[in-house]
Amino acid sequence: MAQPMRIRATMAGDVADIKVLMNHPMETGTRKDAKTGQLVPAHFITEVTSTINGKDVLNAEMGGAVSKNPFLGFKVKGAKAGDKVVVNWVDNTGDKNTAEATIG
Amino acid sequence: MNALRRNVLKSAAGAGAVAVAVAAGLLKPTQAMAAWNKSAFEAKSVADAMNGLGVTSPADSKDITIKAPDIAENGAVVPVEVSTSIAGTTRIAIIAEKNGTPLVGNFNLPSGTEGFISTRIKMGQTSLVRAVVTAGGKTYTTAKEVKVTIGGCGG
Numbered sequence: 001m002a003q004p005m006r007i008r009a010t011m012a013g014d015v016a017d018i019k020v021l022m023n024h025p026m027e028t029g030t031r032k033d034a035k036t037g038q039l040v041p042a043h044f045i046t047e048v049t050s051t052i053n054g055k056d057v058l059n060a061e062m063g064g065a066v067s068k069n070p071f072l073g074f075k076v077k078g079a080k081a082g083d084k085v086v087v088n089w090v091d092n093t094g095d096k097n098t099a100e101a102t103i104g
Numbered sequence: 105m106n107a108l109r110r111n112v113l114k115s116a117a118g119a120g121a122v123a124v125a126v127a128a129g130l131l132k133p134t135q136a137m138a139a140w141n142k143s144a145f146e147a148k149s150v151a152d153a154m155n156g157l158g159v160t161s162p163a164d165s166k167d168i169t170i171k172a173p174d175i176a177e178n179g180a181v182v183p184v185e186v187s188t189s190i191a192g193t194t195r196i197a198i199i200a201e202k203n204g205t206p207l208v209g210n211f212n213l214p215s216g217t218e219g220f221i222s223t224r225i226k227m228g229q230t231s232l233v234r235a236v237v238t239a240g241g242k243t244y245t246t247a248k249e250v251k252v253t254i255g256g257c258g259g
Contacts, residue, residue: 015218028226030204046140059212063145065203065226067181073222074213092140 007101009085016052016079016103020072020087028064045070048089052079052103079103145207150199153207154236157197162236165190165244170235172250176227179252185222186235188244193219195238201247202231227252 005022022045029042042064050058057076086100144156154160171185186196196219198208208225219237227233232247 019222026226028204055216056214057217059214061141061145061210061212063205063207063209065200065205065208067224067226071183071222071224073185073220074211075218075220076216077218078216 005087005089005097005099007085007087007099009101009103011079011081011103012075014077016076016083016085018050018057018074018076018085018103020048020050020099022048022070022072022089022097024068024070024089024091026064026066026068026070030064042092045089045091048072048087050074050085050087052076052085053083141210144210146205147207148205150201150206150234153199153205156207157210157236159197159236159238159243162243162245165237165246168235168237168244168246170233170246170248172233172248174249175251175253177253179227179229179254181224182227182233182250182252183222183224184233186220186237188219188235188237188239190219190237190239190244193237193239195236196221197236197238198223198225199234199236200225200227200231201234203228 005020008019010017024045025043027040027043029039031040033040044064045062048060048062058074081103083103084100085103086098088096088098090096141156144153147153147156167190168188172182176182184198186198193213195212197210199206200208209223211221227250230251232249234245234247237244
């Protein structure tokens with residue numbers, strides 16, 4: 001179910017610019033299926049956490065109002081090229097995914 | 105022979121205990137995950153969402169910038185970028201005021217992470233997009249109107 005996510009981490013001065021693209025349908029639970037007229041069950045990412053070299057850098061909670069295939073960008077000071085970025089997410093069904101990248 | 109057998113059993117029991125401890129340790133993050141702020145995310149009004157976040161009467165601030173389109177053609181994908189120059193920002197929350205459930209995301213930023221979040225949100229209709237920033241125990245807010253021509257929530 002969980003599809004790969006993509007992380008791009010680059011240094012801009014002394015700040016690491018981290019961009020994450022997650023693959024997820026992000027169903028709010030209020031949308032109706034066009035064919036059956038039934039509500040599509042809610043299925044969205046609830047939590048995203050990120051660490052750089054094991055140190056917490058982001059701890060986010062999301063609702064269904066984040067767009068499909070969520071994009072998330074954030075900036076971390078004090079990181080350096082070669083540091084390891086890890087991003088985890090968990091959705092409301094308990095599905096989870098993890099990915100890592102190296103700051104380049 | 106017997107003594108050796110005892111030892112083996114003992115160490116096996118020891119290893120079992122360690123495994124249990126590890127499992128318990130591994131369970132903790134999952135429990136923390138379950139702490140998703142349900143009341144705030146399921147709130148139907150901006151005031152309730154803010155209550156759920158533990159925010160009361162945030163002060164308007166010019167130090168928060170919301171970068172979002174003035175007119176969004178597709179409400180299903182509205183790029184929103186919030187940046188703040190307020191020192192010691194620990195949290196940025198994004199609220200689309202007229203959505204069925206206004207709270208979009210709550211981003212906790214440990215020290216070292218800049219006051220910056222970029223993401224894409226869904227908007228049901230034209231409304232204010234509000235950023236709520238917590239820094240040093242105080243909360244600040246600002247809002248920007250985004251006109252939506254095709255809604256992105258349901259229907």
